[in-house]
Amino acid sequence: MNLLNKDDALSLARLRDVLIRLEDTIIFALIERAQFALNDCTYQPGVYKYDNGSQGSFLEYFLHEMEKVHARVRRYTSPDEYPFTSPLPEPMLPTLDFPPTLHPNKINVNKDIMERYLQDIVPKICAPGDDLNYGSSATRDTECLQALSKRIHYGKFIAESKFMDPTQQKTYIRLIQNKDRDAIMELLTNRTVEAALLRRLRRKALIYGSDITETGEIVTKEDQETPTTSTAANGDKQQHQQQEQSSRKIQADVVVDLYERFVIPLTKEVEVEYLLQRLDGWQIPEESKN
């Protein structure tokens, strides 16, 4: 998405395309992280002494050092990029002129994303234990966190696009003025889009989590070892399905659950928060007054 182009940044269809592409980024990032053990010591504060004075975990140290370099090349001046750590240095590259697409706001839900990622996601996708690959797991964690953060903060653009829809603006303005959080949530919810997303995501996770043979067939280890036949008893079939699931690089259920319970709800929270602040310092145009 070219955020230097305002029309792109506010087209709901294009924004949804970005979310679809980010599904791939997120699934692949999770698959990469799942190669390594949980490595819990990388999440505990005070395990190592850090040269930047950090008192946090190895992951926080790593994230901060990496975000410093990314800040220098102006990553966080882009309205779809949000850092997890601070303070960060000023960019060494000259500032880019992004058109003012979003209403000024300071919404950053990365703290929630980090908490949910560590509590809910890592333990579900990684084997328990310690394989000493601390740098590799922190690198993969960073990729997962950045992709999730980008996806969830895209809620701001989506909310802006919905707010700018002339058929909806009056209603949004009334609900925002009444601070009616629940009604705003209901108005921005599109259950058809959510259901289609979850179906697509399951399919993608099943496919991306499998291997492909030289002749292009999708297989798992058990497809070769335990042939399923139409005469297999139900119990055998179930056992096979369970084996097949456990041999995948990532379980489709885990990815779907992650989106259902965390990614979509948090994106919607960002949308609601953004809308609740949307009228601050904004002159309501005559045609949009209720």
Ligand SMILES: O=C(O)C(=O)C[C@]1(C(=O)O)C=C[C@@H](O)C=C1
């Ligand atoms: O596509 C939208 O309209 C969005 O607001 C994004 C999203 C999502 O997180 O995927 C969130 C709320 C809608 O119910 C549908 C989908």
